[in-house]
Amino acid sequence: MSFAADVGAVESTGKVAERAISVIIALAELGCGAHPLKTIAARANLPSATAYRHLKAGEKAGAVIRWGHGLYALDPRATSAARNGPPADLAALIPGLASDVSRLALSNLQRRTGAVAYMYGSVLAGRICVDHAAGPHEAILANAPRLVQELLRSAPLCTDAAGLVISAYMDASPTGEHAEIRAAGYAYGPAPLAGWDVIAAPLWFHRAVTGSVAAMVPTAVLQRKDIQHRHAEAVMEAAAELSHRMTTGAWDCGTLRAS
Structure with a gap:
């Protein structure tokens, strides 16, 4: 019921x-x-x-x-359906989920940044992984503690930057951290996996925030501000590309080339 x-x-x-x-x-x-x-x-x-x-x-x-x-x-478990794939209602909200185009966009982001690239959807007060591209880091994810694996798949929005950027753009009157995220256009902070950080930008369907695109990068890589900014630009560009395609229904791989 x-x-x-x-x-x-x-x-x-x-x-x-x-x-x-x-x-x-x-x-x-x-x-x-x-x-x-x-x-x-x-x-x-x-x-x-x-x-x-x-x-x-x-x-x-x-x-x-x-x-x-x-x-x-x-209940954060309300978003744990990620273990069995995105729920039907999320798929209805975000057309083209886990499509060839979104996979190619994530693969391009992964190669451009050397990060683990994620696409998240928003469900209740949580974020749920729709797809990811890990490149050479797949073994690191596979060997991560089980709790970390679960948090990377699904977690409350307050868990990391991938969720915080969603809540910041859902906030009708942002102040404090939410205002700072919106001014920058992205969120940045520690990942559930120790020694890694997350940079994330909002994913839009028309005027509604429906998720985020995120890059999980070793903390040591992001110590220099110029590198952090380059990664943030790459994430925001990937999020903008996918947002445009979701809104317009342009899911033709021929218009998106592998980098």
């Missing part, structure tokens, strides 16, 4: 989905960690009793977890 359907008998049908979404958005906007019912309800602009019904339904649907007494958070 879906999150919204579980409270349908209590609330009018026309408002159920809207209120369920507002609760999920409120949790996402409040960020990592667990939050009190009153805080969530206020953020969602709902009465506490209404927010509570949707949070309980979210628990049953596997989207929300309860911590202690009256504290709730988005």
Whole structure:
């Protein structure tokens, strides 16, 4: 049973989905960690009793977890479907997922930067790997700790730059770190894999941020600012190319050459 359907008998049908979404958005906007019912309800602009019904339904649907007494958070496992490939609803939101063109674009980014190149989609308050190009680093990924492998596949948006750049561009009134990311056009920070960093740029479908393109690079490589900036430019160019193709439906490999 879906999150919204579980409270349908209590609330009018026309408002159920809207209120369920507002609760999920409120949790996402409040960020990592667990939050009190009153805080969530206020953020969602709902009465506490209404927010509570949707949070309980979210628990049953596997989207929300309860911590202690009256504290709730988005369940990061809600994005763990990456283990079995991108879910159908994500594929519907981002046409051309894991297409020949996106694979070629990631391969070009990998060769240009020497990084592990990733394409992520946004699901709930998490990011999920759609495709990647590791080049000579595939063995490093295969030998990484299991938790690291899982975090590279799917994780809450607050985990690394690949998620933070998505949340920054979803923020209607960015301040602090979100404002800095938007001013730069990319996010930069530590990767889940020790000794590596991530540079990521937003992926757009029309005017909606639907994911990110990221390059995971050994930390030592990015010590020089000029190299960091060159990698950032490469990532932003790849993200812009894929965003254009997703929006226009231009998935012809003949117009994108291997670098």
